[in-house]
Amino acid sequence: MFESLSSRFTSAFSSLRSRGKLSNADIENTCAEIRQALLESDVALSVVENFVAQIREQSLAVLPTLQSGSNQGQAIFNIVNAALIEILGGSARRIRFAKNPPTVIMLAGLQGAGKTTLAGKLAKFYADQGNTPLLVASDLQRPNAVTQLQIVGESIGVPVFAPEPGNGVGDPVKVAKSGIDFAKSKLYNMVIVDTAGRLGIDDDLMKQAISIRDAVNPDEILFVVDAMIGQDAVRTSQAFLDGVGFDGVVLTKLDGDARGGAALSIASITKRPIMFASTGEKIGDFDIFYPDRMASRILGMGDVATLAEQAKKAFDGESSAKLEAKFASGEDFTLEDFLEQLQAMSKMGSMSKILGMLPGAGAMKKQIENFDESEIVRTKAIVQSMTPTERRDPKVLNGSRRARIALGSGRKVSDVNNLVDRFSAAQKMMKQVRNGAMPAGMGAMGLPTMPKGPAKAVVHKKKSKSGNPAKRAIEDGQ
Amino acid sequence: MSLFSKFIAKVRGTNDFSAADWHELEEELLLSDLGPTLTKTVLEQARKIKSENANEALSHILTSTLSSKDRSMLLGETTTVIMVVGVNGTGKTTSVAKLAANIKKSGKSVVMAAGDTFRAAAVEQLQTWGSQIGVEVVAGKTNGDPASVAFDATKRAKELNSDFLIIDTAGRLHNKNDLMAELEKVKRVVEKVFPINETLLVIDATTGQNGLQQAKIFTEAVQTTGIILTKLDGSARGGVALAIENEVDIPIKWIGTGESVNDFAPFEPTNYIQGLLS
Numbered sequence: 001m002f003e004s005l006s007s008r009f010t011s012a013f014s015s016l017r018s019r020g021k022l023s024n025a026d027i028e029n030t031c032a033e034i035r036q037a038l039l040e041s042d043v044a045l046s047v048v049e050n051f052v053a054q055i056r057e058q059s060l061a062v063l064p065t066l067q068s069g070s071n072q073g074q075a076i077f078n079i080v081n082a083a084l085i086e087i088l089g090g091s092a093r094r095i096r097f098a099k100n101p102p103t104v105i106m107l108a109g110l111q112g113a114g115k116t117t118l119a120g121k122l123a124k125f126y127a128d129q130g131n132t133p134l135l136v137a138s139d140l141q142r143p144n145a146v147t148q149l150q151i152v153g154e155s156i157g158v159p160v161f162a163p164e165p166g167n168g169v170g171d172p173v174k175v176a177k178s179g180i181d182f183a184k185s186k187l188y189n190m191v192i193v194d195t196a197g198r199l200g201i202d203d204d205l206m207k208q209a210i211s212i213r214d215a216v217n218p219d220e221i222l223f224v225v226d227a228m229i230g231q232d233a234v235r236t237s238q239a240f241l242d243g244v245g246f247d248g249v250v251l252t253k254l255d256g257d258a259r260g261g262a263a264l265s266i267a268s269i270t271k272r273p274i275m276f277a278s279t280g281e282k283i284g285d286f287d288i289f290y291p292d293r294m295a296s297r298i299l300g301m302g303d304v305a306t307l308a309e310q311a312k313k314a315f316d317g318e319s320s321a322k323l324e325a326k327f328a329s330g331e332d333f334t335l336e337d338f339l340e341q342l343q344a345m346s347k348m349g350s351m352s353k354i355l356g357m358l359p360g361a362g363a364m365k366k367q368i369e370n371f372d373e374s375e376i377v378r379t380k381a382i383v384q385s386m387t388p389t390e391r392r393d394p395k396v397l398n399g400s401r402r403a404r405i406a407l408g409s410g411r412k413v414s415d416v417n418n419l420v421d422r423f424s425a426a427q428k429m430m431k432q433v434r435n436g437a438m439p440a441g442m443g444a445m446g447l448p449t450m451p452k453g454p455a456k457a458v459v460h461k462k463k464s465k466s467g468n469p470a471k472r473a474i475e476d477g478q
Numbered sequence: 479m480s481l482f483s484k485f486i487a488k489v490r491g492t493n494d495f496s497a498a499d500w501h502e503l504e505e506e507l508l509l510s511d512l513g514p515t516l517t518k519t520v521l522e523q524a525r526k527i528k529s530e531n532a533n534e535a536l537s538h539i540l541t542s543t544l545s546s547k548d549r550s551m552l553l554g555e556t557t558t559v560i561m562v563v564g565v566n567g568t569g570k571t572t573s574v575a576k577l578a579a580n581i582k583k584s585g586k587s588v589v590m591a592a593g594d595t596f597r598a599a600a601v602e603q604l605q606t607w608g609s610q611i612g613v614e615v616v617a618g619k620t621n622g623d624p625a626s627v628a629f630d631a632t633k634r635a636k637e638l639n640s641d642f643l644i645i646d647t648a649g650r651l652h653n654k655n656d657l658m659a660e661l662e663k664v665k666r667v668v669e670k671v672f673p674i675n676e677t678l679l680v681i682d683a684t685t686g687q688n689g690l691q692q693a694k695i696f697t698e699a700v701q702t703t704g705i706i707l708t709k710l711d712g713s714a715r716g717g718v719a720l721a722i723e724n725e726v727d728i729p730i731k732w733i734g735t736g737e738s739v740n741d742f743a744p745f746e747p748t749n750y751i752q753g754l755l756s
Contacts, residue, residue: 039514042686045505111709111737112567112682117597141737143606148599151620155598167606199712226567230511230686232714239713253566256651261686281566281596 008037009080017073022066027059030076042261044234047268051087055080081295087264088291089273093248095126098219101189102134104180106216108209108244109224110236111197114252116145118224118278119194120152121286122250125276126190127158133190136179137162138172138212141196149194156283159188172196172208177215193218201235206243213244221246222275225262227254233265241270248275251289255279263294333430335391335423339383346376381409382419394420510717510754513687516543516724540751543724549731549745552703554675557635559643559668561628562706563661563696564680566649569708571600573680573734574646575607576742577706582613586641591631592617593624593664596648604646611739614638624648624660625667632671643672652695665700678731680706683716693722708734711741715754 012033019026031052038048058079066072097103105122107115116139123133135153137160139145146166153160161179164170176193183191195212198205213221223237223246240246249266254277267274274289383391385408390397397405397420406413503524507517520539527535551558560577564570574590581588590608592615594600601617608615616631618624628645635643647664650657668674679702681689696702707719710733719730730745 036514039508040687042511042688045508110684110712112569114567142603144599144603147602148597151598199709201713226682226684228565228682228685228688230684230689230714230718231509232511232684232712233686235713236684253651256565256653256688 008033008040012037013073013077016076017071019073022063022072022076024060024063027056027063027076030059031056034080038261038264042228042230042233042265044231044261044265044269046234047087047265050268051083051264054083058083084264084295085292087268088294089267093273093275094288095220095275101187102180102183102191103189103220104191104193104216104218106176106193106195106213106218106221107224107250108195108221108240108246109197110199110226111142113197113224113226114278115139115197115224116148116152116194118250118252118276118286119149119192120156120158121278121283122276123153123158123190123192124156124283125286127156131190132188133158133192134179134183134186134188135160136176136191136193137164137166138176138179139194139196140164140166140170140172140175141168143167145194145196152283173211173215176212180216191216201239206239209244220248222248222250223266223270223272224250224252225266227251227262228256229262233262234269237266237270241272246270246272248273250274250276250278252278255285267291333427335383335386335394336388338423339380339391342376342380342383378409378411378415379419382406382411382416385409394423506755507717510715511686511689511721512717512754513690513721516721519543537748537751537755540720540754541747543720544747545723545727545729547727547729549704549729549747551731552675554672557640557643557672558676559632559635559645559672559674560676560678561645561647561665561668561674561700562678562680563647563700563702564649565651565692566597568649568680568682568685569706569734570594570649570680571603571607571646572737573678573706573708573732573742574604574644575611575613576734576739577678577732578607578613578642578644579611579739580742581642581644582611587638588613588642588644589631589635589638589640590615591628591643591645593628593631593646594648595620595622595624595627600646600648607739625664628664629667629671632668636671652692658695658699661700676703676731677701678704678706679728680708681716681719681722683707683709683719684712684714685718687718687721689718690721690725693726693728697726697728702728704729704731706730706732706734707745710753711735716750717754719750720754 012030016022016026016030034055035048035052038051039045043051055076059076062075062079063072066075095103095105107119107122109115119135123135126133135149135158137146137149139149144167146162146164150160150162161175161182163178164175172195176195179193180191193212193216195209196205198209221244223240225233225237229236237249249270249272251263251274263274266272274291277287277289279285279287382405385405386397390401390405397416402413402416402420406416409416500521504517504521507520508514512520520543523539524536527539562570562574562577571594578588578590590604590613592601592604594604595618598620601620605615605617607613614634616627616634618627618630624647631643631645634640645664645668647661648657650661652658665674665677677700679693679696681692685692693702693705705719705722705728707716707730710716722728723730730750733743733745733750735741735743
């Protein structure tokens with residue numbers, strides 16, 4: 001997500017940084033570039049104009065105070081970063097739990113924004129934290145919305161209150177109201193009310209949403225909005241704000257390549273925080289929205305915090321502790337460990353998703369998009385075709401063993417050779433690290449619980465070897 | 479005086495069109511989701527207008543950005559096969575049902591294939607529509623292979639000698655390569671029996687510039703032949719469709735304007751352009 005916006009920002013700032021002293025004209029140029037980039041990313045026009053005006057004013061004000069010789073481009077960059085975080089809503093906010101349960105959450109939004117799917121994700125998210133949510137099917141409009149919610153509820157093990165069949169039959173207000181009573185009597189501590197999708201300008205349906213709101217008196221009303229929405233974000237979010245009103249925003253379909261302009265527009269116009277982001281089709285593809293992380297991603301600074309968190313989840317404590325102990329005791333990092341790391345990496349998601357979170361990802365967008373995910377599968381196949389002895393000690397790999405491995409993994413002998421060569425290089429590098437010589441560029445990764453060597457080894461592997469001996473020497477020396 | 483009549487008065491030389499007015503015109507076009515690139519092109523052309531009939535000239539500029547391709551339905555020799563594709567939540571299933579109802583009304587026979595085996599209750603949603611409009615639905619198992627459902631439906635359409643077959647597909651984001659490959663498979667499998675005559679991409683009128691990307695990638699994968707522009711009854715004007723026609727050269731063929739089965743009509747360029755300017 002946001003790649004395109006971030007690559008535009010990256011290019012705007014790299015030209016700014018390359019200058020020593022900035023003039024007012026430089027600021028004007030940067031502002032024009034930011035304006036174009038934001039418009040292409042579907043940020044609402046009024047928000048763009050305000051944002052650019054604010055950047056221009058602050059930059060021009062700060063420019064005379066900057067000492068020549070200091071990095072002036074960086075100072076401007078900091079202004080933009082701060083402004084972005086401010087628009088996106090400062091720090092992340094969580095759901096406010098009611099003093100007297102159940103906590104009632106009502107969902108509202110346009111048709112097709114993803115409310116029903118989101119209801120399930122939200123329920124799962126809170127059920128995993130030990131809450132007892134109840135889903136209430138108040139979308140009686142769309143054909144089979146009730147069935148959809150029931151199926152979602154069943155798959156995540158969350159009960160669904162659905163007394164009416166839907167498809168135009170039944171009173172959604174009554175369903176919502178009795179859903180709350182049901183939750184109270186059965187001691188559920190959270191109720192999530194799914195409602196029918198409606199257009200911002202449809203008065204009748206907006207009135208119905210208001211009636212539901214008044215009947216259930218929700219603790220949080222969440223406005224669910226598609227990240228791909230265009231300039232209409234302004235009218236629609238304003239209409240919902242004036243109509244039923246809302247306390248927070250949930251962005252859906254953020255796993256697409258939408259440039260995320262909607263996030264900026266809605267947060268800026270409604271002054272309501274974006275609380276959650278939905279990032280995939282699976283029920284677990286859902287997370288709290290972090291404005292600072294999003295700002296740094298838009299600006300091409302990467303999202304190392306999220307990456308570290310995902311790494312923590314994927315690399316289970318035991319195996320990384322084992323690896324760390326091994327590493328510290330001076331034992332060699334073997335292909336067996338490497339295989340384990342590869343498997344953990346694939347648990348973290350696709351390589352392009354991981355790489356996309358690294359700083360500077362905007363600039364290498366093309367390479368990331370073209371990254372061949374099956375390369376990891378192939379590498380795994382080669383290692384898996386080795387015997388335990390071979391994995392522990394690659395030195396025993398003679399010609400006939402290599403031919404057998406190639407046959408077993410369906411790769412060429414040269415692929416096996418390549419892997420073994422690069423692995424030996426990585427192993428050598430690990431020894432250097434242990435002896436205190438940190439290879440360049442590795443310290444910056446700083447991922448907790450992820451042993452640094454293997455991650456680097458995987459990245460290292462992706463490079464093809466140069467045929468030029470001189471070049472190869474440089475590559476190997478890295 | 480409205481912005482456009484002001485603009486027209488300027489062209490006639492009876493009024494000044496100030497820099498602020500130009501800015502306002504730019505704003506209007508941007509707010510319609512035309513995108514910064516197309517907006518710039520349109521403005522440049524508008525500055526050159528010298529014709530007496532300025533209203534016509536301005537809508538001529540916008541009309542000229544439309545695709546010149548034929549907007550009528552592409553028909554097959556025996557059974558016309560239409561596949562409906564798009565990202566999640568644009569209204570594919572509803573559009574399939576509306577299109578089927580429209581075809582049935584014209585006296586032709588039609589079969590629908592419930593190819594969205596992924597989203598919970600999508601199959602039931604199409605079946606509910608099917609019984610409402612009296613059209614047969616071929617369905618498989620939830621989470622089954624969409625290609626196999628499509629194939630069964632194709633065989634059924636052949637058996638019934640049906641005039642039309644409309645295949646619903648699961649919503650997919652265009653940047654998910656595996657899901658796009660799945661769509662290509664559906665197409666391959668169906669084409670073992672009948673060629674697919676129309677591949678219609680459903681675009682939500684509220685979509686912004688991302689719609690362009692959707693059109694490009696879906697066209698690359700499954701050769702989109704037309705667009706269904708949905709949710710035009712809202713406050714969005716669907717200007718991104720103009721950007722798509724201009725850049726990717728795919729004609730809009732149908733529009734969806736509401737929840738009822740009759741809120742569906744062939745695309746009318748003149749009305750659409752007027753809607754953008756309103």
